[in-house]
Amino acid sequence: MGLDGGEGWYLSSNGKQIGPLATGDMLARATAGGFAAADLVWHPSMQGWTAASEVFVQRGKTAAPKPDLDSSQWLRLPEIKIRNFTYLIVLFAVAVACFIMMATAFLSDDSSLTLPLLGIFAILGWCCFLECRGTTLRNTSLIFPARPPFWPHLLAYRMITISLDQISSAGVFSNGDHAHGLVLGFSVGQVRLMFDDPFFRDLTLAAIAARSPHLNGAPKNVG
Numbered sequence: 001m002g003l004d005g006g007e008g009w010y011l012s013s014n015g016k017q018i019g020p021l022a023t024g025d026m027l028a029r030a031t032a033g034g035f036a037a038a039d040l041v042w043h044p045s046m047q048g049w050t051a052a053s054e055v056f057v058q059r060g061k062t063a064a065p066k067p068d069l070d071s072s073q074w075l076r077l078p079e080i081k082i083r084n085f086t087y088l089i090v091l092f093a094v095a096v097a098c099f100i101m102m103a104t105a106f107l108s109d110d111s112s113l114t115l116p117l118l119g120i121f122a123i124l125g126w127c128c129f130l131e132c133r134g135t136t137l138r139n140t141s142l143i144f145p146a147r148p149p150f151w152p153h154l155l156a157y158r159m160i161t162i163s164l165d166q167i168s169s170a171g172v173f174s175n176g177d178h179a180h181g182l183v184l185g186f187s188v189g190q191v192r193l194m195f196d197d198p199f200f201r202d203l204t205l206a207a208i209a210a211r212s213p214h215l216n217g218a219p220k221n222v223g
Contacts, residue, residue, distance in 0.1 A: 082135045087153065160191065171185070180198040
């Protein structure tokens, strides 16, 4: 890939995603001080996220992208973890509001509200815990929070572990700004993973595909 990449560079640094950035901006960063070892970059012309230090090579006061990028090594790291911080923030905010209402009911000696609110608070706390664990790719295993079909965006109720060898198909869908799904098919059914950003959904799919050579072709859009 040459310098004609133009706009559309994305940088993942210190847990934050920045972009889209112009090629000139990326070159300026490389010239000014380079990138940290954990920084990753992606461009629509690339197959996946790659270490920034492998893409932009500092040579004196100029920098240029390396040709023949290969992101397969990064996608096959022993462990990749992704968390839905938007879901976590919403759940935490609702849990705090529930706690305040529960404390108010308790202080006013209203037992008819205290116990139901305590139950809701416990459920929200459990959901927050599962969101903190997030979706994890560990070697050939996928660990993720299962969600009920009636409200899959926020409410996770348990963690599921599956082997990547069991996956026979993959599809993607989006239902709004913060509801982006990955559908994985098996011989006996399917499971759905939810993400608050399509970037993290696509990153997870790319990592699964890199570890599962039996999955061929582009993922289907399941709508």
